[in-house]
Amino acid sequence: MASRDASAPEGRQGRGPGGWLRRLLGTRSQDSTATAAEALTESAGGRLVDQAQAFQSLRVDDVMTPRADIVAVEVDTPFDEVVARFLEAEHSRMPIYRETLDDPLGVVHVKDVFKQMATGARPKARRGGAADSGLMRLKRDALYVPASMRAADLLLRMQATRTHMALVIDEFGGTDGLVTLEDLVEAVVGEIDDEHDEAQAAGVQERADGVFEADARAPLEELEAALGRDLAPPDLDEEIDTVGGLVAAVAGRLPRRGEVIAYPEGYEIQVLDADPRRIKRVRIRPAPPPAAAGVD
Secondary structure, eight states: OOOOOTTSOGGGTTOSTTHHHHHHHTTOOTTHHHHHHHHHHHHHHHHHHHHHHHHTTOBHHHHSEEGGGOOOEETTSOHHHHHHHHHHHOOSEEEEEESEEEEEEEEEEHHHHHHHHHTTOOOOBOGGGOBOOOHHHHOBOOEEEETTSBHHHHHHHHHHHTOOEEEEEOTTSOEEEEEEHHHHHHHHHOOOOOTTSOOOOOSEEEOTTSOEEEETTSBHHHHHHHHTSOOSOGGGTTTOOBHHHHHHHHHTSOOOTTOEEEETTTEEEEEEEEETTEEEEEEEEEOOOOOOOOOO
């Protein structure tokens, strides 16, 4: 993360993610450490309570992975390709389907795939020489739920059935998305990174093509220093601390993942990652020039 530029707008100096902590610890007595620790514990507990309350109003489609981002495997995929798909995706479970995602058959667990591989039980050849991947023998049942279902109800149902994955079905019977138990837990307690999650660089990074990517929690003055200009609207200068706060202010709402927000100062902001409660990561690039007027 780049150090704070002395030329960054003065109104926000000392603010950002750590500013409140510095103000909290600024001029305390020798008992300040214990007092601050208590305050931090109460603050964290309060946030968790707030998130748990907000979770009660979420629907399944608020937390699901959309259809376009589902990693799944077709039932007739050769066994070696199934293994490679698991290694590439680094998921523990994948939906299996016949021909299209609108005909889901269930879920296959990586443990079952590698158990079959370890025992040497190779798939038998079908008539015509095609190999049977054996996925139907490894298939586990999945939950099928509507997008309108309350996320809290799905969490209870997953716990009761000891199921870790649910497929979201639309009103016509097609597959709309996918929800995992981890998705639901993260909606309550926040992001949970495991050993397979790629670490996202914090702060603001400039790519070789002059495009910037930023953690939404990065201080706004860091992005302003990178671009060499003020970004916050004058009437909101004292209200916006982070890059995510700027994006929400410009959009007038919390945009969804994949949305592109036109910024008045000649930039486009693409939301790379977000959930119903917050923006997580964005890409900032110069807006394309306006289309040239037609020539008679």
